[in-house]
Amino acid sequence: MALVRWEPLREISTIQGEVNRLFNTFFDTPVNAGERRWLPAMDLVESDEHFLLRADLPGLSEEDVQIELEDNVLTVSGQRASEHEQNKNGVHRVERAYGRFTRSLTLPEGFDPEGIEASFDRGVLEVRIPKPEERKPRRVAINVGGGAPRTIAGAEADREAERES
Numbered sequence: 001m002a003l004v005r006w007e008p009l010r011e012i013s014t015i016q017g018e019v020n021r022l023f024n025t026f027f028d029t030p031v032n033a034g035e036r037r038w039l040p041a042m043d044l045v046e047s048d049e050h051f052l053l054r055a056d057l058p059g060l061s062e063e064d065v066q067i068e069l070e071d072n073v074l075t076v077s078g079q080r081a082s083e084h085e086q087n088k089n090g091v092h093r094v095e096r097a098y099g100r101f102t103r104s105l106t107l108p109e110g111f112d113p114e115g116i117e118a119s120f121d122r123g124v125l126e127v128r129i130p131k132p133e134e135r136k137p138r139r140v141a142i143n144v145g146g147g148a149p150r151t152i153a154g155a156e157a158d159r160e161a162e163r164e165s
Contacts, residue, residue, distance in 0.1 A: 038080060038097035044105065046131075053105065053127040062120040067127065069113055076125065077102040108132055 045052045055076055057065060065078040080098045110132030117128045 038099050038101050040101055040103070042076075042103055048131075050131055051107075051129040053125075053129065055103070055125040055127075056123065057120075057125055058123040060123065065120065065125060067118055069107075069116065072107045072109065072111075073104050074107055074116075074127070074129070075102060075104045076127070 041056045043052075043054045045054070053074070053076075057078065057080075059080055060078060064080070065076065068075045068077070077100070079100045082098045107129060108131070112130050112132070115130035119126050
């Protein structure tokens with residue numbers, strides 16, 4: 001009988017591999033007979049002035065895509081039709097996914113919905129979302145002992161002067 005060293009990390013790795021395989025097969029299963037789920041790739045890039053959402057939508061035209069905005073949620077949806085023919089005598093293989101898709105993105109508070117712009121070129125959708133203006137901090141006046149209001153900065157200066165004395 002051979003002595004085998006137990007390695008718990010290898011066991012966890014094996015379990016993780018099985019769970020990943022289970023989830024991959026679940027999400028790759030066809031929705032309907034002959035139809036594969038399609039979830040187009042999207043990038044979200046942030047610059048100083050705006051957010052830029054890019055979506056790869058090969059084989060679609062701008063008429064196939066809808067963009068909706070509701071309660072700070074931007075939703076891109078559409079449908080790619082199946083392009084394969086049924087062949088009863090031969091064998092064929094369909095790997096490209098098709099069907100309906102929907103992707104949603106929650107936008108930050110305070111953005112201007114009228115400033116959103118979208119363009120579509122060579123199967124790539126670009127949506128520019130202007131960033132909201134930053135809120136500037138404001139000073140709050142403090143009444144001290146019924147006297148004139150003082151700013152927070154003035155109160156901090158008085159505390160600093162007390163520490164030094």
